[in-house]
Amino acid sequence: MSSGLERTRPVETTEDDLEALLGDRALARDDHLNAPGFVIRPDDVQDVLSDLRDEAGFDHLSCLTAQQYEDRYESIYHMKKYADPTQEVSIVVPTTTDDPVSESAAPVFRTADWHEREAFDLVGIDYEGHPDPRRILLPETWQGHPLSLDYDQEKPQLVTLSEHANPIQPDHHDAESDTMFLNIGPHHPATHGVLHVKTVLDGETVVDVDPDVGYLHRCEEQMCQQGTYRHQIMPYPDRWDYVSAGLLNEWAYARAAEDLADIEVPEYAQIIRTMGAELCRIASHMLALGTFCLDVYGDFTAVFQYAFRDREVVQDILEDLTGQRLMFNYFRLGGVAWDLPEPREEFIAKTRDFLDELPAKVDEYNDMVTSNEIFQVRCIDTGVLEPEVAKDYGCTGPVARGSGVDYDIRRDDPYGYYSELDWDVITDDGCDNYSRVLCRMREVEESAKIIEQCLDLLEDWPEDEREIQANVPRTLKPDADTEVYRAVEGAKGELGIYIRSDGTDKPGRFKIRSPCYHNLSALGEMTQGEYIPDLIASLGSLDIVLGEVDR
Amino acid sequence: MSSDNPRQSIYDSTAPSTDTRDSRIGEGPDDRFNSKLREAFGSTPFILTKFDKFMNWVRGNSMFMLQFGIACCSIEMIHTYAIKHDLDRFGAGVPRASPRQADVMIVPGTIVSKFGPRMKRVYDQMPEPKFVVGMGSCTISGGPFQEGYNVVKGAEEIIPIDIHVPGCPPRPEALVYGVAKLQERIRNGESSPVVVKPYELEQFGDLEKDELVQKLASEIDEDDLVMRYNWADSP
Ligand code: SF4
Numbered sequence: 001m002s003s004g005l006e007r008t009r010p011v012e013t014t015e016d017d018l019e020a021l022l023g024d025r026a027l028a029r030d031d032h033l034n035a036p037g038f039v040i041r042p043d044d045v046q047d048v049l050s051d052l053r054d055e056a057g058f059d060h061l062s063c064l065t066a067q068q069y070e071d072r073y074e075s076i077y078h079m080k081k082y083a084d085p086t087q088e089v090s091i092v093v094p095t096t097t098d099d100p101v102s103e104s105a106a107p108v109f110r111t112a113d114w115h116e117r118e119a120f121d122l123v124g125i126d127y128e129g130h131p132d133p134r135r136i137l138l139p140e141t142w143q144g145h146p147l148s149l150d151y152d153q154e155k156p157q158l159v160t161l162s163e164h165a166n167p168i169q170p171d172h173h174d175a176e177s178d179t180m181f182l183n184i185g186p187h188h189p190a191t192h193g194v195l196h197v198k199t200v201l202d203g204e205t206v207v208d209v210d211p212d213v214g215y216l217h218r219c220e221e222q223m224c225q226q227g228t229y230r231h232q233i234m235p236y237p238d239r240w241d242y243v244s245a246g247l248l249n250e251w252a253y254a255r256a257a258e259d260l261a262d263i264e265v266p267e268y269a270q271i272i273r274t275m276g277a278e279l280c281r282i283a284s285h286m287l288a289l290g291t292f293c294l295d296v297y298g299d300f301t302a303v304f305q306y307a308f309r310d311r312e313v314v315q316d317i318l319e320d321l322t323g324q325r326l327m328f329n330y331f332r333l334g335g336v337a338w339d340l341p342e343p344r345e346e347f348i349a350k351t352r353d354f355l356d357e358l359p360a361k362v363d364e365y366n367d368m369v370t371s372n373e374i375f376q377v378r379c380i381d382t383g384v385l386e387p388e389v390a391k392d393y394g395c396t397g398p399v400a401r402g403s404g405v406d407y408d409i410r411r412d413d414p415y416g417y418y419s420e421l422d423w424d425v426i427t428d429d430g431c432d433n434y435s436r437v438l439c440r441m442r443e444v445e446e447s448a449k450i451i452e453q454c455l456d457l458l459e460d461w462p463e464d465e466r467e468i469q470a471n472v473p474r475t476l477k478p479d480a481d482t483e484v485y486r487a488v489e490g491a492k493g494e495l496g497i498y499i500r501s502d503g504t505d506k507p508g509r510f511k512i513r514s515p516c517y518h519n520l521s522a523l524g525e526m527t528q529g530e531y532i533p534d535l536i537a538s539l540g541s542l543d544i545v546l547g548e549v550d551r
Numbered sequence: 552m553s554s555d556n557p558r559q560s561i562y563d564s565t566a567p568s569t570d571t572r573d574s575r576i577g578e579g580p581d582d583r584f585n586s587k588l589r590e591a592f593g594s595t596p597f598i599l600t601k602f603d604k605f606m607n608w609v610r611g612n613s614m615f616m617l618q619f620g621i622a623c624c625s626i627e628m629i630h631t632y633a634i635k636h637d638l639d640r641f642g643a644g645v646p647r648a649s650p651r652q653a654d655v656m657i658v659p660g661t662i663v664s665k666f667g668p669r670m671k672r673v674y675d676q677m678p679e680p681k682f683v684v685g686m687g688s689c690t691i692s693g694g695p696f697q698e699g700y701n702v703v704k705g706a707e708e709i710i711p712i713d714i715h716v717p718g719c720p721p722r723p724e725a726l727v728y729g730v731a732k733l734q735e736r737i738r739n740g741e742s743s744p745v746v747v748k749p750y751e752l753e754q755f756g757d758l759e760k761d762e763l764v765q766k767l768a769s770e771i772d773e774d775d776l777v778m779r780y781n782w783a784d785s786p
Contacts, residue, residue: 138664138665138701139664139665140770141767141770141771141777142664143763143766146700146701151700153700153782154782154783155763155782155783156763156779156780156781156782156783157664157763157779157780157782158755158758158763158764158767158771158777158778158779158780159664159665159667159668159777159778159780160668160755160771160775160776160777161668161669161672161752161775161776161777161778186666186669187619187650187669187670187673188648189618189620189648192620193620193621193622193625194620194621194666194669214663214665215663215665215666215669216621216622216660216661216663216666217663217665217701218622218661218663218696218699218701218702219696219698219699219700219701219702220696222698222699222700223695223696223698223699226698235695236695238623239622239623239695242622242623242626243626244626287626304633305633305634308629308630308633308634308635309633309634309635311630312630312633312634312635315630325627325720325722326623326626326627326720327623327719327720546622547622547623
C-alpha cells in the first residue's frame, strides 16, 4: 500500500548457495523452524562467519544461543541480513562436555564480544581468542555457570564491593599516563537504573568506557525455562523492558511460541495486538524523551513532567484495555485475553481524543526540545555512531535508524497487521544524539497513524466475527527438539527469542536477545574522545532499560 | 580590637532591638497571623510541646526521598512523583540524587546478588534517622523472581524496612498510601527495629575459612568488603 513499506531486498541466498559456500566445512544440517542450520567444527567459526558476511551478505549477527545437552555444549549463531531479515541462517557449533572450547567470533563481529561473554558466564563455554573473557552479568567471584546442567543453586556465593576502591589512589588502568578513573553508577540518576560505567578520563576527555552490567540480572531465562508455555511465561516479558513496553515484549514471546506450536492468530486479535503494541511504543518513547531532557539539561520541571503527563494518558488507555497500568499480561498464545472494554464506543473515542491531541503535543515538544538551541548544541555531532559500526555492534531500533540503517522488523519481517497498514519507517542519517531523539519523536507520529487505522478497522469489524483467540489446547507440548528463533520490533530494537522444546510443556532452552544489551555495547565507540557530559547524553540517547540489558 | 574587650556597642543602647520586639508583639495577638494556635497561646511566642514530638512532626512532614531507581517498580515510583499523583502534596516529594541528603529510601525493585552490597552501601551513607519503604513484591520476597539463582529474597535480608507496599508493581495510589503510613509512623516516633540482617558486609578476612572462602582466597584481598549469600537458608 504505502511506499514506505516496500523495500528492495537483496537477491536471496538459497540453501544451495549456502551449501556451496560452506562446502565441507558444514559437517551436518540442523535445521531450525526459522532458518536452515549448519553444523561446523569449533575451530572454523571465524572462517565461516566471515565468509557468510563477506560472500553472502549476512551482516547481522543477531543472536548467540549457548546451551548444554547431556553429551555436548552447543553455540548457535543466528545470522541475518540487515537488508532483509527474512534471510536467516543458523550456524551450530558443538563442543565436547569435558573441554568446551570454541573459537571466538569477536574478531569478525564486534557484537560477538558481549554475546560470548554472556554465554561463558551463564553456560560455561570458553571462547578461544576472545579479547576479554570475563563474566558479564554475574559477579567476578561467582562459582559455577547457572544455566549449565550440573549447577547447584543452593551453594553459597560471595560478592565483593571492591570496585568502590578509593578513586584518588593511583589508578591501575595505565601506569604511565596521568589518567583518572571514575565510577559512574551503579546508583546514579543518569544511568537510568542500575548501570555501572567504569570511565577513564584524561582531563575532561573520555579515554575508555567499560559498561559494567548485571546489577539487575534477574534470571529471566531460568524463570522462563521453569514456566509452562501456555500461561506461566507470558507475565515475564512485561518485566524485561518495563518502560511500558509490555505488549511489545509479550509479542516477542507470543510470536516465537506461536511459530513453535504452529498456532494461527485470528485477524481481529492481530489488530488489537498491533494497536496495543503501538500505544506501548508511544509510552516508551515519551519516557525516553523525558529522561533524555532530564539528562541533558536537567529539566525536571517542564519537558519531563509533560512527558509523564502524556504517558499517564496512554497508561489510562492501556489500563482500560488490559486491566493493568504497567505489567499488562494481556496477550495469550493464539490471541489476546479479552476484547476491547465495553462500552466500545467510549474506549475508541477516548483513544481518538488522545490521538487528536497528539500532534499539538508533539509540536510543543519540538518547540521546547528539538528546536531549542542549547539542546542542539549539546546533541548535534555528539555521540556519533557510524552506520557500519552500528551494524558491527548489532545495534537495532531507533539507535540503528538514527544512524541511517534502514531496518525495522515490522516492515522487513512482517508480523501482526503491520503489512496491511499505511505507515513509514523513520530513518535519519545524522548518526548523532540529535538524530536518535528525532527518530523517536517521529516514530511516535507513525505509531499514532497505525493506531488510528487500527481503530477504524476495529470500529467497523462485524460483531459476530470478533474472534479474539484461536483454539489452543490447554497444555502445549511441541515436538521434542524443535528450535525456533523469532524477533519482533520492540521499543528499543530487535527483541528476539530462541526456544528449544524438549517434548515437555516447558521450554528446554529459552534465550532472549535483548536490543538494549547490544545498543549499550556500542557506548564505548560512541564516546571515545568526547567530554563527560556527552557521555551522559549518549547514554541517554541509547535509551537503555536495565531490566532488558541484564534480563 | 582585641577579643577580650567586650564590644561597646552592646552597652550603648538597647533601644532599637526593644523597639522592634515591642512592635512585633504589639498589643495583644497580631491578627495578621490569625491562626488557631495564636488564639490559644495569645501573644506568647512559645508553643509548648515535647521537643521529640516536635521533631517527629517535622520529620514526617518534610521527607527528602532518595532518587533511587532499580527495576520496574521505579517507573511507577517516578509516576508517583510526577504530574497527576504528585507525592509532593504530602510533604514527601523532593527526590535527592545523593544519599547524604536523603531521609527516606524507596526501594523500587528486585535486589540481585551483585547489587546487594551496593544497596547496603547507599543505605549506610544516608544520615540518621533514616527510613525505608519497600516497594513491590520483589522487596518483600523476591516476587516473581523468587526462585532465581541470583535474586535476594527480599530487601529485608539486607536493610531494615519500615513499610512494605505490596503489588507488582504497586499502583501510585498504593505507594502514596505507603508513604502516608510511614509519615504516621514517624510522627508517632516508631521505626523498625535494627537487627542484624542475614546478609551483612564483612571483611573477607573475617569470614569463616570454608571451602568457598579458600577457593577465592587468591582473588580477594583480606580487607575487601564482601557479602556472603547463603542461598540454601534463604526462605
Ligand atoms: S515487584 Fe514486580 S514490578 Fe516491582 S520490581 Fe518486582 S517484578 Fe518489577
